[in-house]
Amino acid sequence: MPAIPPKRSKAAVRKRLLAIYDRLRIHFGHRDWWPGDTxxxxxxxxxxxxxxxxxxxxxxxxxxxxxxxxxxxxxxxxxxxxxxxxxxxxxxxxxxxxxxxxxxxxxxxxxxxxxxxxxxxxxxxxxxxxxxxxxxxxxxxxxxxxxxxDRPTFVIDAYTRRIFARLGLSEPDASYENLQRLFMSALDTDAPLFNDYHAQIVALGHHICRPAPHCEACPLESLCEKRGVEITAASPGPTAKARRPRRRSRSARRPTS
Ligand code: SF4
The missing domain is CATH 1.10.340.30 (Hypothetical protein; domain 2)
Known part of the structure; x- marks a missing residue:
């Protein structure tokens, strides 16, 4: 299953990925990962x-x-x-x-x-x-x-899979390699960027883009296609209900602060 919908050019994906990162960085601040002394x-x-x-x-x-x-x-x-x-x-x-x-x-x-x-x-x-x-x-x-x-490789986890499928940039069941290629082929080979980008994804997945997402609080709301997110008629947006990701969530596996 391709991670990049075929209609989107690499330049367009790059622009979108950078816009997403900028919004996250402004919202959460630099994450200073990974917690560990050595x-x-x-x-x-x-x-x-x-x-x-x-x-x-x-x-x-x-x-x-x-x-x-x-x-x-x-x-x-x-x-x-x-x-x-x-x-x-x-x-x-x-x-x-x-x-x-x-x-x-x-x-x-x-x-x-x-x-x-x-x-x-x-x-x-x-x-x-x-x-x-x-x-x-x-x-x-x-x-x-x-x-x-400090090697420039992009880490993919269940948060990445869930968030980028909802954003409309990948499929929910994209393979690890395809999803990694989405980032690594569009972004500069930049370990500090990859470091903080993944940390931002974890922060968003842990706090906001949860299985039942808090779209009303999300810095990506205006960029998001909300694919697979079911908006209820009674209360659109804030109480959006989502299908659970197919794979078991690894949401709490990673450091989040
Ligand atoms: S707008 Fe909603 S579905 Fe989209 S990334 Fe934010 S929390 Fe997730």
Missing amino acids: RLEICVGAVLTQNTAWKNVERAIANLKQAEALSVGRLLALPLDELAQLIRPAGYYNLKARRLRAVLEFLAANGGADFSRFADWSLEAFRGQLLAVYGVGPETADSILLYAF
């Missing part, structure tokens, strides 16, 4: 945030800090069941402990604490290597690349 902490957060609310990830990371375990070497030295107990607040802790261990082994095999070694890797090679790690899918790989390593 590259490693961002990598850990990107794994732990799968299928859980960010506040749970914060509790898990706090446990790791309290145990003074937040380094590649110390995390790898922990027995798997101890690691699982420390990250228990993030849910699916046995599975996530194995996934986190796999990411840590990947980091350790490629420089350990010396993350600067990745600077020589091309984005494509780095992404390919990450995707080969157990438990790392496109969203996790792109989150690590963009937020931990």
Whole structure:
């Protein structure tokens, strides 16, 4: 399913994407993402945030800090069941402990604490290597690349899918790759822009463009086709009712503040 309706030129998409970003930026301010003190902490957060609310990830990371375990070497030295107990607040802790261990082994095999070694890797090679790690899918790989390593790749999540389908720029069931291409082919290759754009999308999806959207409070209201949003006759706009997205919402998976 193509992400860009065929009638729209790339220049028109670019103009619209930038207008959307400008409105969001004015509304929410710069989001200053991703919350995390170090590259490693961002990598850990990107794994732990799968299928859980960010506040749970914060509790898990706090446990790791309290145990003074937040380094590649110390995390790898922990027995798997101890690691699982420390990250228990993030849910699916046995599975996530194995996934986190796999990411840590990947980091350790490629420089350990010396993350600067990745600077020589091309984005494509780095992404390919990450995707080969157990438990790392496109969203996790792109989150690590963009937020931990400042690489210009656009992160797609369920918020992006829902919002841009409603805006009329993509289909609700667009693939990850097609939706990512929508942004990356139209916008300049600009890591700070990609960083804040995705963070703005998360803020909009979390606070306003929810499954039942608050269109009356939305900075994109005049730009939005509201595709798939059912406007009730009794109270148009503000009480717009929406079809639920087909995929399970990952709305609370990402940091929102
Ligand atoms: S106007 Fe409504 S449907 Fe469109 S992006 Fe805003 S909240 Fe979502």
